[in-house]
Amino acid sequence: MNAPAALAHLVPEVHQREVPAGLLEALKARFGERCSTALAVREQHGRDESSFQVPPPAAVVFAETTQDVADAVRLASQHDIPVIPFGVGSSLEGHLLAVQGGISVDVGRMNKVLSVNAEDLTVTVQAGVTRKQLNDEIRSTGLFFPIDPGADATIGGMSATRASGTNAVRYGTMRENVLALEVVTAAGEVIRTGTRAKKSAAGYDLTRLFVGSEGTLGVITEVTVRLYPIPEAISAAICSFPSIEAAVRTTIQTIQLGVPIARVELIDRNTVRMVNAHSKLGLREEPMLLMEFHGSPSSVKEQAETVQEIASEFGGEAFEWAETPEERTRLWTARHNAYFAAVQSRPGCRAISTDTCVPISRLADCLLESVAEADASGLPYFLVGHVGDGNFHFGYLLDPDDPKERAVAEELNHKLVARALRLEGTCTGEHGVGLHKMGFLVDEAGAGAVDMMRTIKRALDPRNIMNPGKIFTL
Numbered sequence: 481m482n483a484p485a486a487l488a489h490l491v492p493e494v495h496q497r498e499v500p501a502g503l504l505e506a507l508k509a510r511f512g513e514r515c516s517t518a519l520a521v522r523e524q525h526g527r528d529e530s531s532f533q534v535p536p537p538a539a540v541v542f543a544e545t546t547q548d549v550a551d552a553v554r555l556a557s558q559h560d561i562p563v564i565p566f567g568v569g570s571s572l573e574g575h576l577l578a579v580q581g582g583i584s585v586d587v588g589r590m591n592k593v594l595s596v597n598a599e600d601l602t603v604t605v606q607a608g609v610t611r612k613q614l615n616d617e618i619r620s621t622g623l624f625f626p627i628d629p630g631a632d633a634t635i636g637g638m639s640a641t642r643a644s645g646t647n648a649v650r651y652g653t654m655r656e657n658v659l660a661l662e663v664v665t666a667a668g669e670v671i672r673t674g675t676r677a678k679k680s681a682a683g684y685d686l687t688r689l690f691v692g693s694e695g696t697l698g699v700i701t702e703v704t705v706r707l708y709p710i711p712e713a714i715s716a717a718i719c720s721f722p723s724i725e726a727a728v729r730t731t732i733q734t735i736q737l738g739v740p741i742a743r744v745e746l747i748d749r750n751t752v753r754m755v756n757a758h759s760k761l762g763l764r765e766e767p768m769l770l771m772e773f774h775g776s777p778s779s780v781k782e783q784a785e786t787v788q789e790i791a792s793e794f795g796g797e798a799f800e801w802a803e804t805p806e807e808r809t810r811l812w813t814a815r816h817n818a819y820f821a822a823v824q825s826r827p828g829c830r831a832i833s834t835d836t837c838v839p840i841s842r843l844a845d846c847l848l849e850s851v852a853e854a855d856a857s858g859l860p861y862f863l864v865g866h867v868g869d870g871n872f873h874f875g876y877l878l879d880p881d882d883p884k885e886r887a888v889a890e891e892l893n894h895k896l897v898a899r900a901l902r903l904e905g906t907c908t909g910e911h912g913v914g915l916h917k918m919g920f921l922v923d924e925a926g927a928g929a930v931d932m933m934r935t936i937k938r939a940l941d942p943r944n945i946m947n948p949g950k951i952f953t954l
Contacts, residue, residue, distance in 0.1 A: 495949075496581035499538035503559045507539055507583070510551055514542040525566050525584040529819075530574040531830040531880065532915060537564060537578040544589045546662060546670055546701040552585050553699060553945075554668030562945050565695040567608065567637030572833050573914025575641065575694050579949040585699060587636055593617045594702065602659060602676050604704040607636025623707040626651040629910065630816045636700045641912040642692030646815070649735070649868030650742040650774070651708065653910070658691050662702035666941040676704055689936070694912055695947035697940050711742075711774035715784055716802040716811055719791050720766040724748060724851060726794040727767045728844045731867045733790050735840055739783055741868060743772040748851070748863040751818050758821030759814045764798055769867075770815055772808070815864070822862035822875055829860075829877045832889045834916070836900035837871040837909030846903050847872060850896045859888050871909035898923075913951045921952060 507515040516522070517539045526536025538561075541552045556563045562582025569576060578584065590606035593614065597603065598621045605614060610632045614625050627638060629645035637643075639661065644653035651657070660674030673686035690697055721727040724746070731744055747755070747768045756763055769791070773783040788799055802808045814821075823831055838846045847865070854861045854874065865872030874896060876889035897907045897920050907913075907920035922930050930952050937944075937954065944954055 494534055494579050496535060496578075497561060499561055499581060499583070500559055503555060503561055503583075504539055506555050507541060507552065510555065511541055511548070514544070514548075516540045516542070522584075525569070525576070525586060526578055528569050528571045528574065528576050529833070530572055530577070530914070530916065531832055531878075531886075532574045532577055534574075534577040534579055535581070537582055537584040540566075540584045540586055542586045542589055546590075546664065549585055549587070549664045549699050549701050550668045550670055552583065553664050553666065556583055556945055557666060557668060557943060560943050560945060562948050563699065564947050565636070565640065565699045567634035568610065568632065570631035570633050571637070571641060571914065572911045573908075573916040575912060575914040575947070575950060577915065579915065582945070587634065587699070587701065590636075590701065596621060597676065598623060598707075600676060601707045601709075602704055603707055604660075604676075604702060605635050606702055607634060607639075607700050609635050611635065611638065618707065619710075621707075622710055624710050625657075625705060626708055627654055627657060630819070635703045635705065639691050639700050639703050640693065640695050642910070644866070644869075644871070644910045646743045646745055646812075646866055648866060648871070648910075649744060650740060655688065655691055657706045658687060658703060659706060660704035661687055661690055661700055663690055663698040663700055665698045666943065666946050670701075671698075674704070692912070694914065694950050696937060696950055697946055699946075711780075713777040713780045714742075714772065714774055714803075714808065715780050716770070716772045716808045717784060717788075718763070718768055718770050718798075718800045718802075718811060719788075719796040720764040720768050720798045721791070722766065722795045724767045725844055725848055726796065727769050728847055728867060730769065730787075730791045730794045730796060732840055732843065734787050735868055737786070737790075739786055740775070741771060741783060741787065742774040743770070744866075744868040745770040745815055746863070746865040746867045746872065747815065747818065750860075751822065751862040751864055754821040754825045754862060755814050755818055758824055759817055761814055763814075769796075770811060818862060818864050819875060822877060826860055826877045828879070830880045831862075831875040831877055832886075832893065833873060833875040833911070834893045834896060835871060835873040835909050835911050836897055836905055836907060837869065838900050838903045838905030840868075840870040842903040842905065843867060843870050843872075846899055846905065849899060850874065850892075853895055854892055857888050857892055859885060859892070866909075869909075870905070915950060918950075918952055
């Protein structure tokens with residue numbers, strides 16, 4: 481992709497399909513007060529954490545059951561009107577924006593934990609259950625669900641975007657942890673994919689097809705996921721470094737030595753300063769690794785000592801341990817609030833948040849070149865990274881009324897992604913494609929592979945009503 485093409489997404493293509501009065505009347509008749517056309521409700525469901533401005537959907541349906549979703553989809557299908565699934569609205573790449581109009585189906589009220597099978601380490605939930613709610617409800621079993629993207633996202637939304645987060649280096653992503661799904665197809669049919677068995681060789685892997693499909697193939701209504709025993713011992717530590725390179729080299733060596741670290745997060749100097757101001761902390765304003773170790777008391781101690789030795793070789797200093805739940809929560813809350821801390825550091829700004837993922841051996845090269853470009857641009861930014869698996873995030877802080885700043889941010893994003901692809905990485909490690917990275921998907925996968933995706937989309941959604949205009953254009 482050339483630079484002008486990268487800037488083409490400054491304004492997403494909007495081709496609104498007019499929603500007929502007959503559909504709105506049918507939705508009102510079926511759902512009553514659970515179908516809203518109020519502007520405030522539509523606007524709430526017509527924006528996410530991206531910086532795109534798109535007209536809101538024509539109506540919002542608040543589903544409470546799978547049958548509700550199926551009926552809403554069936555009615556929309558009869559009128560060739562788009563359906564956009566909505567969880568909590570925490571997506572970053574414009575996934576839920578109504579670029580072709582249509583109706584939003586909010587699954588937030590589908591928030592029941594349906595069955596906990598502690599003996600098999602699985603749980604089945606409705607799509608609107610959030611990750612924090614799930615962990616609160618299963619805590620008494622001694623198990624937990626480890627996928628932690630930061631936001632308190634819904635399990636359905638996390639499945640749709642193939643989310644991961646801070647624990648992915650040890651526990652994997654949604655791709656590895658979703659066993660089965662219930663999905664409403666574009667025809668309003670309810671299907672089930674997968675089982676609670678740990679493995680299967682039966683037919684096409686439809687579960688993996690829907691995980692990461694970003695709502696473009698169907699609406700996920702139930703999810704069965706893996707659970708894990710709560711570790712006997714958990715210890716967290718922070719360590720400051722003289723440079724980003726030193727922190728990254730420490731991470732690379734830790735992973736290559738096979739240390740089973742659970743989390744290892746990079747926060748750059750800019751972001752530490754922002755977090756200190758936002759969370760009233762006194763962290764050293766230097767590049768920092770925030771780490772967590774899980775296991776038995778002896779294994780946790782061994783892991784931590786090994787990493788501390790590695791860090792010292794690269795100039796790591798000021799190890800601070802957090803062993804109580806309260807101390808760990810304080811540190812991780814600060815990390816998860818990095819985005820909000822950054823946005824508050826420049827009042828009135830919007831953040832263009834982007835991510836890439838590269839093979840860990842190429843992480844230092846990719847990260848350092850990208851930091852140099854961001855510094856040279858003069859645009860404020862923050863940097864955090866799940867560096868244990870080669871994934872990192874830049875957030876460029878811009879004046880939404882200044883098109884020049886937007887262009888600079890998009891150009892930085894273009895260069896960052898192009899570099900990641902050149903180093904055999906991906907255009908997005910966990911945010912998804914949405915609106916923002918459609919062009920990059922062609923660069924990464926190739927025109928032939930994207931055409932195959934289009935073929936699948938047309939076969940499963942011939943009317944193109946399932947969250948159209950995302951991932952690729954038809």
